[in-house]
Amino acid sequence: MPHTPKVAVLFGFGINCDHETAAVFNLAGGASERIHVNSLVDGSVDLEEYHILAVPGGFSFGDHLGSGRLLGNRMRFNLREQLYNFVKAGKPIIGICNGFQVLVKTGLLPGREEPDFIQRASLTLNNTGRYEDRWVTLDFDQNSNCIWTKGITRMEVPVRHGEGKFVVPEMKILDEMDATGQLVCRYVDPSTKTGEGITDEPIPFPFCPNGSIRNIAGICDPTGLIFGLMPHPEGAYAGWLHPHFRRDGRPTPSPTSSPFSHIIEDDTTSAEPNRSARSREAERDAWQGEGMQIFKNAIEYARENL
Amino acid sequence: MSMNIHRIEVTPKHGEGMVDVRGDVIRRQLLADHNISIENISSVVGFIVKVDLDEATISKDVEVLFADPIIEVGNCNKNILENEEIFEHRPDAVICIGFKPGVTDNPGTAALDGLRTLHPDISVNSLISTTITYSLNGLPKDLDLDYLAKQLHNPLIQKAIVKDTRKRSVSIPQLDFPERPNYEYHQPAVVDLEVSDEELIRISEEGILALSLLEMQTIREHYRKPEVHEARKLLNLPEMAPTDVELECLAQTWSEHCKHKIFAAKIEHHDKETGEKSIIDSLFKTHIMKPTEDMQEEVNWLLSIFHDNSGVISWSDDLNLCIKVETHNSPSALDPYGGAMTGIVGVNRDILGTGLGARPIANTDVFCFGPPNWQGKLPENLFHPSRVLSGVHAGIRVGGNESGIPTVNGAIVFDDRFIGKPLVYAGTVGIMPRVLPDGRESHIKTPAEGDLVYMIGGRVGYDGIHGATFSSLELTEESPSSAVQIGDPITQKRMLDMVLEARDSGYITCITDNGAGGLSSSIGEMAEYTNGCEIDLGAVPLKQSGLSSWEILISESQERMTIAVHPDDQHAFEALADLHEVEHSIVARFTTTGLFHVKHGESTVALLPLNFLHDGVPQLELESEWEEPKLEQFIPPSVVDHSELLLQLLSRPNVASKETLVRQYDHEVICQTAIKPFVGKECDGPGDSAVLAPLYGDPHGFVVSCGLAPRYSDIDAGAMAAAAVDEAVRNAICSGVDPAKMAGCDNFCWPDPILSEKTPDGRFKLAQLVRANRELERACRGYRVPCISGKDSMKNDYGKGPDKISIPPTMLFTLLGDHPDVRKSTTSDFLGSGHHIYLFGETREELGANEIAFMLQEKGLTKGVGGEVPRLHDIGKNLKMYTALSAAIHSDLVASAHDCSDGGLAVSLAEMCIGGRQGASVNISKISETTLFARLYGESLARIVVAIKPENIEAFENSMSGNHFTKIGKSTNNNYLEIKSASKKILKLNIDQMVESWQSTFKGGDF
Known part of the structure; x- marks a missing residue:
């Protein structure tokens, strides 16, 4: 039961969201380390030492030959045993954006109870043919057993990709995944009510930014421990990263407040010493971003189960 | 097998x-x-x-x-x-x-x-x-x-x-493997310089050396010295003549691109308007370096200026920021995609090569192109502007996105003359710890004699030979293809990951990138620290065998850094490079001999005294002569439909939304971008500047903004330069920059200003440069913005004779400033109805070279664009106003702020309505005693539109007392922008109409 779970954040070969992913796991209460893929391959770092594995976003190998494919192959051929053992030990794995593409091409997602490293789905070019950076709205399947998304209903997050359209060879695979709660989050029309946005029918661009089948944004494996998504929850770690932070009524920040100080009581240097702990806490929560919850969930899970 | x-x-x-x-x-x-x-x-x-x-x-x-x-x-x-x-x-x-x-x-x-x-x-x-x-x-x-x-x-x-292939008999074609032709290694040749002047010029021109007659003669003079003969004899070198390796090396090092000879020239300046006659000994030293050095005595945050790959300022107690902006105009003209990509990955290497290594965290890009809808004639060998635009855009997109660096700020300006040479500016902001774990300050390089000099990253090939000298010449039909390259962002990313780990481990004593001039420049510059080096070209890994010595020395093949390492760290450094799969080779050692000594295997192929290599180039002596251009006056038409006019302005390429292009750049990777390029309710209103918070969990931030106004040069290049500085400053103010901590970066792109047969108006173009520099100095001193880095590109012309196209003289000013708390940034969009709208700053009758003048001229409604150009009048007053506005922003008194530039107040208000999807009702009668056109569309500098919630009015007005402002109206819940002058209705436009006009220009094509 680690109080501070250790998080391995992969990097190298064009992964480029490793710093922020590591930082956000730390803000969520973990102890993260950026680990070069080759350090796992040559054995200088042992994956078993870690409680959580993150494959961050980026452009591994420039997306040449298809996003995530070459890094997926390196992992499939060079890290197979380590990954197998990590999964079998019941440890959470997340793949974000390019990391999601890597996990799909490695065969860990949608995956089987018994990892077999066979690719069964893919992520391909957006219908627009364009790489785009924009914010989207996601709704989460409340019946999913995904440990990463517990308690999350809706979230606004950025997408930044050119190959995010989720496809499978046969539609019945999606029916099965839906039934088991593996279709964890979908792009939704932001004007729908929270919890009522999910639909199998295609919703228009830009609500669904890539033409993903059934508007799928993220999926998990049957155990709910391996989670991959195209949007960037770490990109919504702080309130000030939200494009509407000046419009959505967040409290005025007090001069010395830090939204990520873990112990509110220590905030005695505040310019407003009379402010109650409660109001300071409210302000802190308002300036923490919605995306934090995903990382906190995994840290919490690791604390309780590993 | x-x-x-x-x-x-x-x-x-x-x-x-x-x-x-x-x-x-x-x-x-x-x-x-x-x-x-x-x-x-x-x-x-x-x-x-x-x-x-x-x-x-x-x-x-x-x-x-x-x-x-x-x-x-x-x-x-x-x-x-x-x-x-x-x-x-x-x-x-x-x-x-x-x-x-x-x-x-x-x-x-x-x-x-x-x-x-x-x-x-x-x-x-x-x-x-x-x-x-x-x-x-x-x-x-x-x-x-x-x-x-x-x-x-x-x-x-x-x-x-x-x-x-419609006929069955035609087979489906396929390409063959592109076999490289075999290159043959040539022994270094001896170049006899004891020849006629004509012959010297021919040697320079045929070799693409871009050396002038005086420079060729200076080189010849060096080889006539007896003491030079002695040293050369000992090493079996030709005693009285350079080898081709030496001549090429001098040409690269002495190129305009590397040595900035025009900015270093002695200029005899004559102003025919005022009668002034004066001598300027180096524009750079006089108008850029001196002001910054003076300011360095007053502030403690200017750490490293001018001498490194980028300028460094301290930002927090623990961290420094640095900035550099480069141009990649000639390569982008020949291959828009590859040229732009190598531009952006190249400037990232400048940041990586600053001090002991900095991490790039933000990119900027500014382009100047011909009109994308150009219907006129295209000169031989030039691409249509729309193709240049889409190619450059793709290059920046791929280069920036694959590097994992957010592209946060930029601009695109259009003018017919940029058909001759597009301008492609790429900039990077970097961050570095103030002090490394081993206690060294990271902005100071610490090489020593005996250090091993590595070349890491990519290999050297035939691609990229003569980039520096080529960019120092005008574009012609015969411009060489070897000057064009495609970047490899992933190889560079691997190298970057590795270099920053090496930095933190304390292995690096000196680092610089391999850009213009290749190894000759990178090692040559580093060798100045210890006063000498010995290079072995035989140790340089090649993409293909057969390259001759001079080619290896000057090739600008991409994705390479030169790094010096203490011999004790050799093993650890190489192990780290191996882990990251980064190729590394020891290619040189630092010495104290005072010599740039190049060997190829055992034999010496070049021997140049460092002081001759770096300081031997003779100072240019030039003449400039200023006479005000006579332009036909802009006279606004008397009868116009202003609603229609504003819609047309909004759809002008220079004004219209570039969101379709900008969304394709990742502008928020690494999760620091608080104020993004597009803002507002639908995230499609214009952002004035980018605000980033680089420490995860901490709202302390910085601002990046830019300004440029090339067309003002039609009237006065001095006004152009001042406008650029003011625009960058006021954009940053609109987001809440701390005006006490702003640094600038000047990037001049000029047509050739040296009088010659092909440039008969060289004196005038040089006078434009003089005026731009003087105004740059005045603006920087006035706003207390030191220039900490800059660059110039001085040969932006195409062709010769009557068909010659010269770009309008252009200076981009990029600003990097401190932002105490990104949560307190303001943006341009109206946040609600009933907010009071104010115009800050004075509106003058300054419609010369304004966007409205060009538009009406193009439509045939007016004849000229001449008249008073927007000028920077009372900088002290402006700074006081800017400082008060920034303070009001940080006191939570300001709801919205937007700068007033292309298209004037009418366009600014339209953009604020679009961003907020909120109407506004405005009366412009009290702004100033100027014509309606000046008040609506005029681009007078130092003006900002702000919106204030009713409950903050009193406090706001009190905080702004003593500054020039006019209350002009309110935001409304109506769905339109309405402008009156006194009781007269001027225009009324539905927001949807304005959105449509503003967005349609760049929405059509797939870029």
């Missing part, structure tokens, strides 16, 4: 939810850009693999490596377009495009890496070349296939085969 060539081809599957997006994008692009309608286009990616594997083995890899089994289908050594199971219909036409030999092929490199994952023991000589083939069905009548192929490839770097 011997080497075999296999051809693997891959194409997308068709099925539910699966389409050939790549083919379809080309189909849409041909329709949008060229009005060519083709029913269907399929795409095939080809991998021509040269490897010691047999067909049976590599066939098994098709689905494991080359094709995605879910969405693609592939085959090996069959022509996939003839495979009827995959392609039901035979193509009507086929276009195959592949790289020319030696051109960087990133997908090919990646595929080879993937093949090595599967077969680690394949030959080191294995190679993969990629191709793209378009299969066309349903052709329009009279289609010119050759024209079509021309639109889809650049013959400078690619080759294409195009065939009409």
